[in-house]
Amino acid sequence: MAPPEIDSGMSKTLHNGLQILELLVVHPQGLTLTEIAEGVGVHRTVAHRLVRTLEAHRLCRRDRFKRISLGAGLVELAEPVEQDLRTLARPVLEELTDAAQATAHLVVREDDARVRMLMIVEPRRAPMHVAFRVGQLDPVDRGSAGLAMLAALPPVPGERPEVALARERGFAVSYGEIRSSIIGVSAVVPGARTQTSVGLSLFEASDEDELGRAVVAAAERLGTLLR
Numbered sequence: 001m002a003p004p005e006i007d008s009g010m011s012k013t014l015h016n017g018l019q020i021l022e023l024l025v026v027h028p029q030g031l032t033l034t035e036i037a038e039g040v041g042v043h044r045t046v047a048h049r050l051v052r053t054l055e056a057h058r059l060c061r062r063d064r065f066k067r068i069s070l071g072a073g074l075v076e077l078a079e080p081v082e083q084d085l086r087t088l089a090r091p092v093l094e095e096l097t098d099a100a101q102a103t104a105h106l107v108v109r110e111d112d113a114r115v116r117m118l119m120i121v122e123p124r125r126a127p128m129h130v131a132f133r134v135g136q137l138d139p140v141d142r143g144s145a146g147l148a149m150l151a152a153l154p155p156v157p158g159e160r161p162e163v164a165l166a167r168e169r170g171f172a173v174s175y176g177e178i179r180s181s182i183i184g185v186s187a188v189v190p191g192a193r194t195q196t197s198v199g200l201s202l203f204e205a206s207d208e209d210e211l212g213r214a215v216v217a218a219a220e221r222l223g224t225l226l227r
Helices: 012-025 033-040 044-056 073-077 079-100 144-151 161-169 208-226
Strands: 060-062 068-070 103-109 114-121 137-139 172-175 183-188 196-202
Touching: 012 033, 012 044, 012 060, 012 068, 033 044, 044 060, 079 103, 079 114, 079 196, 079 208, 103 144, 114 144, 137 144, 144 161, 144 172, 144 183, 144 196, 161 172, 172 208, 183 208, 196 208
Parallel strands: none
Antiparallel strands: 060 068, 103 114, 103 196, 114 137, 172 183, 183 196
């Protein structure tokens, strides 16, 4: 979406700061300070002051390579939006868990290193099932949810083979990476504002492709509801 034209009744500084956040949304892998300055159309010194202010409010952060990406402070601002996401996702997860008789979950990207369990729906008739704690944080490079999110981004040097395989298949599978003996199958929700995945956690997976098709269909359905 094209940014609004600034007029005399608007704050140019705030406008530029919001432009930085919008720019980082479409570059989840992060940008350098120079790239941000060029993208917003301001001097590098101005970009530095804006980024420092956003960092102070935890709206953006720098990694060890000094690349700047969105920060965890946006999670608090997005809480009302996440409530809407949970409301829309519940019937999708309920249908998925009933079909698979396994625990279904909704996971969101917390920051560049972690994912957060936003919602869990447990099967009602399964004799036993996997249980998780809502809000738990896991490494983005471990477990099917994080692997699916990484696979939705462009390839990077040194990425795990499981990420490349997930990019090829359209869904990610992990074995015992978050909890011992637990299998995860996840797919990214297309069009979500924050990277979001729908998935299943179970003890056995006799047909990965069938489970993969189920989570992809659920993710696409949720993506349609979010439009």
